Amino acid sequence: MASVAGIVEDNKKIRDLIQRYLDMQDDLSCPVAVDSVEEMLEYLEEHPGPDVILMDIQLPGMSGIKGIGIIKEKYPDIEIIMLTVYHDSHKIFKALRAGASGYLLKHTSLPEIKESILKLLDGGAPMSPQIARKVITHFQEETPKKDPDSNLTPREHDIVNGLVDGLSYKMIADRYDISIDTVRAHIRNIYKKLHVNSKAEVIAKSLKGEI
Template sequence: MTERHAETEVIGVAVVEDQAETREGISFLINHTAGFECRHVYPTAEVALENIGIDPPRVALLDIGLPGLDGIEAVRILQERHPRIAPVMLTVYKDNDRIFQAICAGACGYLLKQTPPARLMEAIRQVADGGAVMSPEVAIRVVELFRKAPVRDAGWVALSPRERELLKLLTEGHQNKTAAAELGISVHTVSFHLRSIYEKLHVHSRSEAVARALRDGLVK
């Protein structure tokens, strides 16, 4: 087994997947990659939501086609109850409707199950660091989805000029540190502006803010 990093550096991950073989395979990969730990494995969203707050992970990987409550609705509830846990969809579905619903629900990433192991672990680390990730096929669909979406009048949204600048950087893929450097402000100030953006747009996460910005034409 690969030697772990110090406990403070370990990224805790939860896996919500109804297929036992897939669930065990992902947890095995996580536990045998330095710097990661699979803290929870759940066969259903209901069980996950009931127990995930005990030793909460930094990242949660969720299938969409779960029995009972589906993964997208689970993400929505997870964001309300545990906003510090970053949810990522790990699924076979790549249709526009599910992708859009997952992003709007608050998913920080959308990966297909055929994602190579090394890329999956890299994606988990990126999400843990505050980023957002997508499989290439999904990213292409997202670009097309928002390109075709009608631009709505966003004049009513009371975002300040600096908040609009930050929102534009988020849609370009910047994380807090790089956005702070680009704007010449501290990471703490970026976090302050993010909270204000979330409140004004009535969203709960970075991915929701980006989806809203692209869908409603809040940035050019």
């Protein structure tokens, strides 16, 4: 069954180009492409939500970063990838903290955008190489602070290690001989304990030594 994507992008040329490309794929469809968070929220009230939304940051009306928080709160199962021209650390980490699961720059090619969507839906956290370098540098510069409230179980630590290793949910399930539903249940508990909304934040906390 094809995965479903949505787009929030105020540049009509870019929006239409990505929507047409995704709709041509056998394993993806893109029924909704709008130019504001407000329009996407109206769409979500009337239609089933897409599996993943590509979201710009600078938008008319509400910003993309504010929009992530609202969408993730109302529709926690929708994954969000930022697709933006901004590559300063402040905006990157604001987006990841708000609940984005990936961060791509707008010069990313259409095949790479498709690959990133599929990678995300398979449990990955796609980022443009330039963004990934900034994230790693940020982690290296920060002093590790253990969170005494995290209290992850040994199995939850196993799941976190799988995420850090870049494994999909299926690969984590295979590694530890458990079902994918069990992996998802553990991940929901990990999110609650760590007070995060995305795989990217779990990986960030692990790399920073906070877990």
